[in-house]
Amino acid sequence: MRSLRIAHRVILAVPVALGVAVLAFFSLHLLPGDPVQIMLGDTDASAATIRAVQHELHLDRPLHVQLALFFAQLARGDLGTSIVQRRPVAALIGDALPATIELTAAALVIAIVIAVPMGLAGALRPRSWFDRAVLSTSLLGASMPAFWFGLLLILFVAVDARLLPTSGQIDPTIAVPRVTGFVLIDGVLARNAAAVGSALRHLVLPALTLGVVVAAVLARTVRASMIEVLQRRYVTTARAKGLPETAVVVKHALRNALIPALTVIGLQIGELLGGNMIVETVFAWPGLGRLVVNSIFARDYLVVQAAVMLYAVTYVAANLAVDVAYTMLDPQVEAT
Amino acid sequence: MMPAGAQSVRAGPAPFLYPVRRHGVRALGSLRRVAARLAAEPVGAAAAAAVLAYVAGAVLAPVLAPDNPSATDLGARLAAPSAAHWFGTDLLGRDIFSRTLYGARVSLLVGALTVGLSALIGTALGMAGAYYRGAVDLVGARAVELLQAFPYLIFAVAMMAFLGPGFWNLIWALALKGWIEFYRLARGETLTQSHREYVEAARAMGYPSSWILVSEILPNILNTVTVVALLRLGYFMVLEASLSFLGVGIPPSIPAWGSMINDGRNVLFVAWWVSTIPGLALLVLVLAVNLLGDRVREILDPHASRR
Numbered sequence: 262m263r264s265l266r267i268a269h270r271v272i273l274a275v276p277v278a279l280g281v282a283v284l285a286f287f288s289l290h291l292l293p294g295d296p297v298q299i300m301l302g303d304t305d306a307s308a309a310t311i312r313a314v315q316h317e318l319h320l321d322r323p324l325h326v327q328l329a330l331f332f333a334q335l336a337r338g339d340l341g342t343s344i345v346q347r348r349p350v351a352a353l354i355g356d357a358l359p360a361t362i363e364l365t366a367a368a369l370v371i372a373i374v375i376a377v378p379m380g381l382a383g384a385l386r387p388r389s390w391f392d393r394a395v396l397s398t399s400l401l402g403a404s405m406p407a408f409w410f411g412l413l414l415i416l417f418v419a420v421d422a423r424l425l426p427t428s429g430q431i432d433p434t435i436a437v438p439r440v441t442g443f444v445l446i447d448g449v450l451a452r453n454a455a456a457v458g459s460a461l462r463h464l465v466l467p468a469l470t471l472g473v474v475v476a477a478v479l480a481r482t483v484r485a486s487m488i489e490v491l492q493r494r495y496v497t498t499a500r501a502k503g504l505p506e507t508a509v510v511v512k513h514a515l516r517n518a519l520i521p522a523l524t525v526i527g528l529q530i531g532e533l534l535g536g537n538m539i540v541e542t543v544f545a546w547p548g549l550g551r552l553v554v555n556s557i558f559a560r561d562y563l564v565v566q567a568a569v570m571l572y573a574v575t576y577v578a579a580n581l582a583v584d585v586a587y588t589m590l591d592p593q594v595e596a597t
Numbered sequence: 598m599m600p601a602g603a604q605s606v607r608a609g610p611a612p613f614l615y616p617v618r619r620h621g622v623r624a625l626g627s628l629r630r631v632a633a634r635l636a637a638e639p640v641g642a643a644a645a646a647a648v649l650a651y652v653a654g655a656v657l658a659p660v661l662a663p664d665n666p667s668a669t670d671l672g673a674r675l676a677a678p679s680a681a682h683w684f685g686t687d688l689l690g691r692d693i694f695s696r697t698l699y700g701a702r703v704s705l706l707v708g709a710l711t712v713g714l715s716a717l718i719g720t721a722l723g724m725a726g727a728y729y730r731g732a733v734d735l736v737g738a739r740a741v742e743l744l745q746a747f748p749y750l751i752f753a754v755a756m757m758a759f760l761g762p763g764f765w766n767l768i769w770a771l772a773l774k775g776w777i778e779f780y781r782l783a784r785g786e787t788l789t790q791s792h793r794e795y796v797e798a799a800r801a802m803g804y805p806s807s808w809i810l811v812s813e814i815l816p817n818i819l820n821t822v823t824v825v826a827l828l829r830l831g832y833f834m835v836l837e838a839s840l841s842f843l844g845v846g847i848p849p850s851i852p853a854w855g856s857m858i859n860d861g862r863n864v865l866f867v868a869w870w871v872s873t874i875p876g877l878a879l880l881v882l883v884l885a886v887n888l889l890g891d892r893v894r895e896i897l898d899p900h901a902s903r904r
Binding site for chain 2: 276277278280281284288289291292293400401403404405406407408409412413415416530531532534535536538539542543553554557558562565569572573574576577
C-alpha cells in the first residue's frame with residue numbers, strides 16, 4: 262500500500278516536470294522582440310552574427326522542431342551556451358550550485374533549530390507570557406521582508422561590532438583547492454582550519470536571514486500541532502502509565518506533532534529557494550540566485566531559463582521527498 | 598460561514614429581485630459585525646487603525662508630502678533626519694518622507710490589485726470547475742499543478758525578467774500564480790456547498806446553474822475568500838517590494854519601498870536612514886495587515902482558529 266502510494270506520487274511528478282520544461286522553452290518567446298537581438302544587446306552585431314546565433318539556438322526552425330530539439334538537448338544534459346558569457350550554461354550553473362546548496366541547507370538547519378524548541382515551549386504552556394512571545398515573534402518574523410532584515414543584520418552585527426563578514430563566501434585571501442565545489446567540504450578535505458572557520462563565519466548572516474522567515478512559519482505549525490497532539494488519548498495514557506513527563510513530551514507527543522510540520526517544511530522550501538535570490542544579492546553570495554539576478558541584467562536569458570527550470574524541478578523533487586517521508590512516518594497512512 | 602438557519606429555502610415569487618437585496622443587507626451586516634468586534638479588542642483596533650492610516654497617507658500623499666518625491670537636490674545629498682527632512686534624504690537629495698508616503702501607494706495598490714485579480718480569477722475558475730466538472734475542472738487542475746512547481750518569487754522574477762519592468766506587468770506576474778490558492782479554496786468550498794439542501798432545493802425549483810452559483814453559493818463562500826484575501830495581502834506586498842528591491846519590479850521612476858531600500862544599500866554605513874526607514878514602513882504595514890487578517894478570520898470563522 263505504502264510503496265504503491267509512493268510510486269503514484271513519483272509518476273505524477275513526471276508530467277509536471279515536462280510541463281515546466283515546456284514553459285521554460287516558451288519563456289524566450291515572451292521577450293518583447295527577437296530574443297537574439299535582445300541578448301546581443303548594445304553590441305552592433307552584424308546581420309550575419311545574428312543569423313549565426315539564431316541558427317545556434319534553432320530559432321530559424323519551425324516552432325515544433327525547436328521544441329523537439331530543446332527536449333533532445335535537455336535529455337543529453339545540454340542547457341545550451343550562454344550568448345553573453347560564451348560558456349556552457351550547465352557549467353555556469355554547476356559552478357554556482359554548491360554555494361546555494363550550502364546556504365540553503367544551513368538556513369534550513371537554523372530554521373529547525375530555532376522553530377522546534379520555540380513551538381514546543383509555547384505549546385507546553387499555552388497562553389502563558391512565553392507562548393504569547395512565541396506567537397508575536399513568529400508573526401513579526403513572517404511579516405519581515407528578508408532583504409531588509411539582512412541589511413539590518415549587516416548594519417548592527419557586522420559593522421558596529423565587527424563580528425562577522427558581510428559579503429562573499431570565504432575570505433578572498435584564503436585559497437582552497439576546488440574538489441567538490443562546496444567550500445566547507447573542500448576546506449575540511451584540505452585540512453585547512455582557517456578556511457573552514459572563515460567559511461563558517463561567512464555563512465552565519467546569510468543563513469540566518471534566510472532561515473528566520475521559515476522559522477517563523479514553522480514555529481507556529483509546531484506549536485499548533487503540539488497543542489493538538491498533547492490532547493490526544495495516547496498522551497493521556499502515557500501519562501497515566503506514570504511515564505516521566507519528558508518521555509511523554511518527546512517520545513509520544515513531539516514525534517507525532519512533527520509529522521504535520523514536515524508538510525510545512527516542504528512548502529517552505531519554496532520560500533528558501535526563492536529567498537536565495539534576495540539573500541545572495543544582499544550578501545554577495547556566489548550562488549545560483551545571484552547568477553539568476555545578474556543574468557537578468559546581462560540579458561543572458563538562456564541562463565535565466567535553465568536556472569528557473571532547475572529551481573522548479575528541485576522544488577518538485579523536494580516536495581516529493583517530503584511526501585514520501587510523510588508516507589513513511591505517518592502510521593495512519595498504512596490503514597488507508 | 599453563515600448559520601444554518603440563514604440558508605433555508607425561500608419559496609415564493611420574485612426570485613430575481615429579492616435575493617439581490619438580501620445579499621446587500623447580509624454583506625453590510627457582516628461588515629458591521631466585523632467592524633464592531635474589531636473596535637472592541639485592542640490589537641484588532643490598532644491593526645485596523647494602522648492600515649487605515651497608511652491608506653490615508655497614500656491617498657493624501659500629494660497634500661501631506663512636503664516635497665516632490667522625485668525632486669533631486671544634490672546640495673542636500675544624504676542629509677540626516679532633521680526638521681527640514683523628517684526622514685532625511687537619499688543619494689540624489691530626494692526627501693525620504695515624501696518618497697515613503699508615495700511609496701505606500703505602490704505597496705497598497707499592487708497588493709490590493711493583485712489580491713483582487715487573484716481572488717476574482719481563482720474563485721470564478723474554482724467555482725466553475727467544482728460545479729460543472731469536466732473540461733473546465735481538468736484544465737484548472739493541470740494549470741494549478743504546473744504553477745505549483747515554481748517557488749513564488751522565482752516565478753515572479755522569471756516573468757518580470759522576460760516581460761520587463763512595469764506596473765501592470767508586475768501585477769500580472771504576481772496574479773498569474775496568485776489565483777491558484779483561491780481556486781483550490783473556492784473549488785473545495787463549492788464542492789461541499791453544492792451538496793447542501795439549499796442548493797438541491799434551488800436546483801429542484803429549476804433555477805439556472807449560473808444563478809445558483811452566483812446568488813446561492815457565492816454569498817456562502819465569500820467570507821472565507823475574504824479572509825484568505827486579507828491573509829495573502831501582506832505576502833503580495835512583500836513580494837512586490839522584493840522584486841522592486843532586485844530591480845525587476847516597479848520602474849525606478851516611481852517611488853517604491855523596495856527600490857528605495859535598494860538605493861540605500863551602498864550607503865548603509867554612511868546614511869542608515871535611506872534603507873532602514875522604507876523597510877520599517879513596509880514591516881509595520883505588513884504586520885498590521887497580517888494581524889488584521891488574523892483577527893478578521895477569528896471573527897468570521899471562529900471554528901478554524903480555535904488552536
